Each structure stands twice: as structure tokens, then as C-alpha cells.
Amino acid sequence: MSTHSPTYVPKSAGAKWLESRLPIIGLVHSSFVAYPVPRNLNYMWTFGAILMIMLVLQIVTGIVLAMHYTPHADMAFSSVEHIMRNVEYGWLMRYLHANGASMFFVAVYIHMFRGLYYGSYKAPREVLWILGVIILLLMMATAFMGYVLPWGQMSYWGATVITNLFSVIPVVGDTIVTFLWGGYSVGNPTLNRFFSLHYLLPFMIFGVVLLHVWALHVPGNNNPTGIDVKTKKDTVPFHPYMTVKDTFSATLFILVLCWFVFYMPNYMGHADNYVPADPSITPSHIVPEWYFLPFYAILRAIPNALLGVIAMFAAIAVLAFLPWLDTSRVRSGSYRPIFKLFFWLFVVVNLGLGYLGAMPAEGAYVIWARILTILYFAHFFVFLPLLGLLEKPKALPNSISESVLKKSGSGMPQGAAAKPQDA
Amino acid sequence: MKKTLILAGALIAALAMPSGAALAAGDYVKPPRHSWSFSGPFGTFDREQLQRGFLVFRQACASCHGLEYVSFRNLAEPGGPEFTPGQVEALAADFRIQDGPDSSGEMFERPGEIADRWPNPFRNKQEAAAANAGKAPPDLSVMAKARTFERGFPWFITDMFTQYTENGVDYINAFLQGYVDPPEDLDILAGNHFNLYYPGQIVAMPNVLFDGAISYTPEGSDRPVAPETVAQYAEDVTAFLMWTAEPHLEQRKRIGFQVMLFLLVFAGLLYFTKKKIWGRLGEDGAPEYRA
Ligand code: HEM
DSSP states (O other): OOOOOOOOOOOSHHHHHHHHHOTHHHHHHHHHTSOEEETTOOGGGGHHHHHHHHHHHHHHHHHHHHHHOOOSTTTHHHHHHHHHHTSTTHHHHHHHHHHHHHHHHHHHHHHHHHHHHHTTTSTTOHHHHHHHHHHHHHHHHHHHHHHHTTOBHHHHHHHHHHHHGGGGSTTTHHHHHHHHHTSSSSOHHHHHHHHHHHHHHHHHHHHHHHHHHHHHHTTOOOOTTOOOOOSGGGEEEIIIIIHHHHHHHHHHHHHHHHIIIIIOTTTTSOGGGGSBOOTTOOOSOOOOOGGGHHHHHHHHHSSSHHHHHHHHHHHHHHHHTHHHHOOOSOOOGGGOHHHHHHHHHHHHHHHHHHHHHHSOSOTHHHHHHHHHHHHHHHIIIIIHHHHHHHOOOOOOOSOHHHHHHHHTTOOOOOOOSOOOOOO | OHHHHHHHHHHHHHHSOOGGGGOOOSOOOOOOOOOOTTOSTTOOOOHHHHHHHHHHIIIIITTTOOOTTOBGGGGGSTTTTOOOHHHHHHHHHTSEEEEOOOTTSOOEEEEOOTTSBOOOSSSSHHHHHHTTTTOOOOOOTTHHHHOOOOOOTTHHHHHHHHTOOOHHHHHHHHHHTOOOOOOTTOOOOTTOEEOSSSTTSEESSOOOOOTTSSOOOOTTOSSOSSOOSHHHHHHHHHHHHHHHHOTTHHHHHHHHHHHHHHHHHHHHHHHHHHHHHHHTOBTTBOHHHHO
8 A cells, every 4th residue: 555654653662662572552553543444435434343243241240141041941031031030230231232232233234235336356355355265254143043042932942943054065964963053953953053153253253353444544545436546645644534524424323222222122032932841832934034035035035945045145155255256357346337237126126035934835936036146146247247248337537536536526537438447 | 336335225125025925824804993091112011001901901801812921020110010019918918829849748729920921811721721622821921912914015115214113012912802703604603702802703812891890990099090991901811911011111112212222323423434534545546555
């Protein structure tokens, strides 16, 4: 990058002493104070900070819950009720944690759609993007196992359905499932290992998040124009510009979280999970948490069980290959009129799949799920590769500062022609 | 910015999926909507109603249903029916609780204390089922959160903004009043009953509420404090079950309002701070770089 940020110079004797032994203040300073970001970032770029806050919130509330929770099939449900009733502010911790998980996914999905729209996965940010996909997978595993912990009906039967998916793997499937369960059905050993992993995975997420931020700070942020930072004029230092903007945005986000926590804390959960787990009664509808619904719909859309499972995992795995499936050299969707349409189609496809995932797998629902599944994969394997070759992008601005100033009305000359972006 | 915020809002709205979508198959009638004192952001319980609801529970439900997670002391705690500590102690003492073993290894019975849990009417699930046409009456502690009904599109989205969360109580309230004559062509096995609102409509619980069966007339008075009707009994006991399911509901909503207010003011201040800071940017970029 062409901008040079002011480097950290320790002032106090103590800071000098530490800095010459472990330059950690300098690291933090260069990463979160002086770090230059494009000056035209919109509010979609505040979701990274929001995600950080949510991860910390989940870890803090989770550790407090774990102090009162009992991971045993006979006691898990009542220990959660104990938290809700007898632990001081236990209800607050639990509702923050449960709704926090949902809002965590709201944030991560917005964060990812932002990346999809502005082409943030394209060179030189492929590794950054792939690390994000790994975080998503870890989050899904964490949330899935967390939902099993209260040991209600949906915990038990959700765990049964999802772990059973592995039984479709030829030859070794049943062995794998027995291994996951620690027995011949979901039971106490399953609950114990899920608790252990549910405690572990968030810290692994934390580790991958650090790599994610590291991989971000090498090429720097993408931005709504998708063009590279050229001069210092294109950027602002992270502090105070982004710190204040991120804090503002995060406050609004937490406001939404609080709406659910304080006024409708069970809206995003299932009533069935307030019924203690009972292996002898199968609920008539087994539905996963809302954030899994699109993938659940893909799973059920395909008549063959093995292919269904493959499709479901492929629906997530395909994201990792996105940098090479999208052939367009223009990053930002703002300059790609046809891509824009397909992007919004893709958003609608995902919402539609989410809706269908909650509906019973019968009649017209199945037909629709199939159509949308095809559209989901077509987006990656047909539309994106072809669009890059066929679409004529609009003219790009010459620089980020030019695009900002033009928008604010100080009229500068428009960039000549769409030229491929230097990658 | 406005556009992105609206988009984000729409995405959140559309992503949050119906929690009611999981309801059982089979015929049932959707419960009518009832108005509750505890609904909405400023909702609180009506103490008198909770006390009447407890009376109904004790007289009409406790012979079959337990309240596993409710201790006697809870009945005197703030945010609930708020019986006096004396009343609750006397109530607890009415029950014989098994305790032990004592120093010689024997189990013994003693009068209940306020720290005791509400005693179960049956020794175990098997006994409970045997007494009720093969179906054990479920514990009612969290019942108000453990039942719902399908809201369907677009209500599951509008519910988010109107804060409709009374699915469970609307169902229970309707269920308790839902015992009507079955259609003539319907064969109902002995020990089962027809209920309009129960998923599948055949239920092992009999009708237990009858007009005038429970007295709402306080000692020394000659007029009941509330109508002695099935509708009133059902509403009162349902409100009581909401409290047993969510004993900190009042505290939650009260703190919620304070938190929301704080966050709103804080967000407002941050907004102007942000505007001020970003206002420093000129054509030639950030002043920090100009030095
Ligand atoms: C990536 C971060 C995390 C996510 C997405 C997540 C997600 C979840 C979910 C969905 C539940 C079920 C909520 C419910 O219905 O009760 C749950 C429960 C739980 N989680 Fe987490 N969690 C995270 C981090 C943690 C951490 C770091 C800990 C502990 C150190 C933890 C401890 C617990 C405990 C003890 C429960 C059971 C109590 C309960 O059900 O309320 N979680 N988690």
C-alpha cells in the first residue's frame, strides 16, 4: 500500500521498556489506531467490529452459564431452569447467550453478503475470505452443539437428525455416527462431549478471527468502489474515524439484540425446547434453528439422502471456491449492472430456502425447494463465471477520493473507461 | 447509509424465521387472541389475578399436574403473586414432605417449609400415566413457554415489531375453555376427550373448569372479587402459569426499558460525535495526515 501510517513511538519509560522487549503496544497501535482504511466505507463495513463484540459477548455470557450449568442428561434441563430462576440475573445471561447466538448469525450473514456484493473475496483477499468461511463453519458447529445443551425436545431430536446425516456415508457411516454419539443413540455421552466441544470451539473461532484480521491488514480493506487505495487522500486512520463509527453501529445492533432479549426472548427459539428431552416421543416437526434453515431446505430438496447431505455441505464449501468461480475483474457490484440483479436474486433465493426449511417437506414446498436449490448452485457455477465474461461493467472512478467528492457534489472528471483492476 | 440500514433491517426481519412453525400436525383451531396485563414492553402481572390463578391451580389442577420448578418461597417473592411470608409458611406447612434419611437411616415425613419445591401429585411418571388413560399430565412449570401455535406468514414477521409473544398463554387459555361436544361421527376412546384447540383434538385431560366451582369470595365478604366463570378461571390460572414459567418477567421488562433508553441516548450522542469527527475530512483527506 502506498500510504504510510505514523508509527508508534513509546513515550513513557515503562512503555519503552516493554516495547523493546515485546512490541505489543506498537502492534495494537498499527492495527487498530493508525491502520489506514478507505474513507468511503459504508455501514456494511461495521459488521466486522460487531462480530468481534458478539464473539466476546458469547464467550463472557457462556462462561458465566457454564458455572451454573450441569452437562448431564438427567440434570441439564433443570440446571438451565435453575439458571433462569435462582441464579441472580441468570435469565439475563441465558437470554443474552441464546439471542446473542442468533444475532451473531444475523451479523455474519450481513457481513458475508457485503463481501459477495462488493467482491471482497477477489484477489488479493482470497485467504481472508477462506478464513471467513472456516469461521462460519466453526460457528455453525458451535451453535449446533450449544442448542443441544439445554436438553429439551428440540435439542435431543435436532442432535439425532443432524448426527444421523453422517450415517449416509457409505461403509463407515454407521461407525462414524456411533463414534459421535459415544453409544448407540444420542445420550449422556453425547451431551458431555458436545458441552466440552461447545466450550472449546469459540476459542478456536477466536484464533481464526485473529488470522482473519491479520489477513485483512496485509492488503487492507476493500471498499464500495472496489478500486485500490492509491494515495493517503483515499484513507483515514482507523482511530478515531472507524472506532467512533463502529461503536455507533454496534450500539444500534445491540439495541436490536436487546429488543429480543428483554421483550421477546423466546421468539427465535422453539417452544418444544421447553419440553424436557424424551427419546420415546418424536416431535411432529423437527426444525433446526433459523440460521440453518436454508441449508436444511437444500438437504431435504434432494430425494437421495447421500446426495442431499453432499449438497448441503457443498452449499457451504462452494463459498471457499468463490474467488476462482467469479471471473469478473471488477470487484464492486456497484459497477456491474447485470451482476447486481443476480446478486439480489441470490439474496431472495436464500430467504426463500430459509422459509422452505421451516415448512414441512411435502407438496409444492419440495418443488420450490428444488427450484431454489438449483438457482443457489447456478449462482456459483453458471451465473458468476459467465457474467464475468459477458457483462460490460460501468466506468470506474479514478480514485476513491474522487468518488467520494463526486458524491458530495464537488464534481470531478469521471474515470475514462472500465479498465481491469490491478489485482 | 439510510439505504444500507433499511436493507439490514429487512434482512434481519426476513431471516428470523417462525418459531411457531414447529407445531404438531393434525386438526386444531387456532386460539383466539386474548389481552394480557403482562404483554407489551410495560406489561406487569396483576397480583390479584395471580393469587386467584394460584387458587384455581391448587383446586383444579394440582391433583394431576406438578410444578417442579416452583418453590413455596417463590410465591412470596416480588414480581409474583406476592402472598405474605406468613401465608406461604402456613401453606407449606399444610403439606407433608418426605425427607431423610435421618441418623438411623430412616426416611421420615415432616411438614413442608418455604424452601421446599411444590410437591408432585404422583410418585412417578408411570403412576401419573396409569391414573390418566395412559398419558402422564405434564409438569406445568414452564408450560406457558412450551406450547405455541403456528402464526404463519406474514404474522411471524409482524410479531417481531408488535412484540406478540403470548402464543403459549393464548393457547392454554383457549385449551382450558376448548371442551365442546365432539362431532357426531367421531369415536373417542374411554378416558379421552374432545378439545377444539388441542393439536389432534383428542386429549387425555378431562374438562376441569365449571362455572361457580371455585369460590372467589373472600372470607367475611358476600361478593366474589371476580366473576366465577370458566372464562375467568381459565384466564387467571393461565396468567399464573405465565408467572411460573417466567418468574422474572417484570424485572426483565423493567430493566429492558432502562437499557433501551440508555442505548438510545448513547447512540444519539455517538451519532453526533461521529458526524463531528468525520466532518474534519476535506478534499485532501484526514487532518491527521496533513501535519
Ligand atoms: C461462537 C460463540 C458461541 C455461540 C454461537 C454459542 C451458541 C449457543 C447456543 C445456540 C446455545 C443454546 C441456547 C439456548 O437455547 O439455551 C448455547 C448454549 C450454551 N452455551 Fe454457547 N455459544 C457460543 C459460545 C459459548 C462459550 C464460549 C461458552 C462457555 C465458555 C458457552 C457456553 C454455553 C452454555 C453453558 C450453554 C447452555 C446454557 C443454555 O442453554 O442457556 N457458549 N450456546
